[in-house]
Amino acid sequence: xxxxxxxxxxxxxxxxxxxxxxxxxxxxxxxxxxxxxxxxxxxxxxxxxxxxxxxxxxxxxxxxxxxxxxxxxxxxxxxxxxxxxxxxxxxxxxxxxxxxxxxxxxxxxxxxxxxxxxxxxxxxxxxxxxxxxxxxxxxxxxxxxxxxxxxxxxxxxxxxxxxxxxxxxxxxxxxxxxxxxxxxxxxxxxxxxxxxxxxxxxxxxxxxxxxxxxxxxxxxxxxxxxxxxxxxxxxxxxxxxxxxxxxxxxxxxxxxxxxxxxxxxxxxxxxxxxxxxxxxxxxxxxxxxxxxxxxxxxxxxxxxxxxxxxxxxxxxxxxxxxxxxxxxxxxxxxxxxxxxxxxxxxxxxxxxxxxxxxxxxxxxxxxxxxxxxxxxxx
Numbered sequence: 001x002x003x004x005x006x007x008x009x010x011x012x013x014x015x016x017x018x019x020x021x022x023x024x025x026x027x028x029x030x031x032x033x034x035x036x037x038x039x040x041x042x043x044x045x046x047x048x049x050x051x052x053x054x055x056x057x058x059x060x061x062x063x064x065x066x067x068x069x070x071x072x073x074x075x076x077x078x079x080x081x082x083x084x085x086x087x088x089x090x091x092x093x094x095x096x097x098x099x100x101x102x103x104x105x106x107x108x109x110x111x112x113x114x115x116x117x118x119x120x121x122x123x124x125x126x127x128x129x130x131x132x133x134x135x136x137x138x139x140x141x142x143x144x145x146x147x148x149x150x151x152x153x154x155x156x157x158x159x160x161x162x163x164x165x166x167x168x169x170x171x172x173x174x175x176x177x178x179x180x181x182x183x184x185x186x187x188x189x190x191x192x193x194x195x196x197x198x199x200x201x202x203x204x205x206x207x208x209x210x211x212x213x214x215x216x217x218x219x220x221x222x223x224x225x226x227x228x229x230x231x232x233x234x235x236x237x238x239x240x241x242x243x244x245x246x247x248x249x250x251x252x253x254x255x256x257x258x259x260x261x262x263x264x265x266x267x268x269x270x271x272x273x274x275x276x277x278x279x280x281x282x283x284x285x286x287x288x289x290x291x292x293x294x295x296x297x298x299x300x301x302x303x304x305x306x307x308x309x310x311x312x313x314x315x316x317x318x319x320x321x322x323x324x325x326x327x328x329x330x331x332x333x334x335x336x337x338x339x340x341x342x343x344x345x346x347x348x349x350x351x352x353x354x355x356x357x358x359x360x361x362x363x364x365x366x367x368x369x370x371x372x373x374x375x376x377x378x
Contacts, residue, residue, distance in 0.1 A: 002029020020160030038375030057348030064373035080108030114186035142212030158190025
C-alpha cells in the first residue's frame with residue numbers, strides 16, 4: 001500500500017516535526033520503525049503524528065542498545081533523527097557510525113538552525129526559526145505585532161515536510177548511485193524556502209516590509225476574513241478581476257464604489273464598507289450565496305467543524321482512527337493508494353516482532369530484553 005511500500009526507515013523518536021516526517025513517510029507506505037525510549041506499561045499515546053508505525057523501545061545509552069540500532073541500519077533504507085547537532089555522534093549513532101554498516105543508507109537530520117553556523121547549538125522553537133527566516137515579520141495586521149501562525153511554517157512546513165522530501169530525494173538518488181548521504185534539514189532554511197514567492201514580489205517592487213499592507217497579508221479588502229452576523233467568520237480571496245466582479249455581484253456591493261480594486265489607498269475604506277455588509281448575514285447565509293462559486297469564498301471552520309463539511313466528507317479528507325478524528329493521508333495516488341493502517345503504538349509494543357523481522361534470533365531477542373537494552377510493552 002502506498003508509493004513507498006517496501007522502503008524501511010528507522011525513526012529515532014522525537015517530538016513535533018520529527019514524528020510528522022515519520023507520519024508523512026509511513027502514510028505513503030514506508031515501514032517506519034520508531035525507536036522509542038523504554039517506558040514499560042506506558043499506554044499508546046493519543047498522537048496522530050505517530051500513526052502507522054511499529055515501536056521498538058531501546059536504551060540508546062547502553063552498548064547493546066546502540067548495537068541493536070546499528071544492526072537495524074544494516075537492513076534499512078534510511079534513518080532520521082531530530083536532536084541537536086552532535087547528540088547522535090555522542091551516542092555512537094551518527095552518520096559515520098550508521099553508514100559504516102550500510103553505505104547506501106540515507107541519513108536524515110532535522111534541527112532548527114542547521115548542523116553548523118553560529119546558532120547551531122542554541123535552543124529554539126518554531127517561532128524563533130521563522131523569525132530568522134523573514135516569515136514571521138510578514139504575518140500580522142498593520143501597526144501590530146507579528147502573529148505566530150501556530151507552528152505550521154517552521155516545525156511542519158519548513159521542518160518535517162522538507163525532511164520527508166529530502167529523504168525521498170536521497171532514496172531516489174541512492175537507487176542510482178548505490179551510495180547514501182546525509183540530509184541536513186534546518187527549519188530556518190525550510191521556512192526561508194517557503195518565502196520564495198515573496199522574495200520574488202519584493203524584487204518586482206510588489207512587496208513592502210510593512211506587514212498588513214500587502215496583497216496577501218490581509219491588507220486588501222478582497223483577500224481577508226470577515227465576521228458574520230452570528231459572530232462566526234468567512235474568508236474571501238477574490239483576486240482576479242472576474243472573481244472580484246462576482247464578489248461585488250453576490251455581496252450586493254455598489255460597482256462604482258468598489259471599482260478601484262487595486263488602488264491600495266482605497267483598501268482601508270473599502271474594507272470597512274465590506275465588513276459592514278458581511279456582518280449583515282450569518283455565516284450559513286453567506287455560504288448559501290457564495291460557496292461553490294468563483295467568488296473564492298469559504299467559511300472559516302474550526303478543527304471540530306472541518307471534518308463535518310460536505311466537501312471534506314465527500315473526499316474523506318478526515319478519518320477516524322482509534323476514536324481520534326484526524327487528517328487523512330495526503331497527497332493521493334491513483335494506483336498506489338496510501339492508507340492509515342493503525343494508530344500510535346505504545347512504546348515497545350512491537351519490540352520482539354521488529355527484531356525478528358530484522359534477523360535477530362530468539363536467543364538474541366531474549367538476551368536484549370533480559371538486559372534492559374530493549375524493552376517490550378504488552
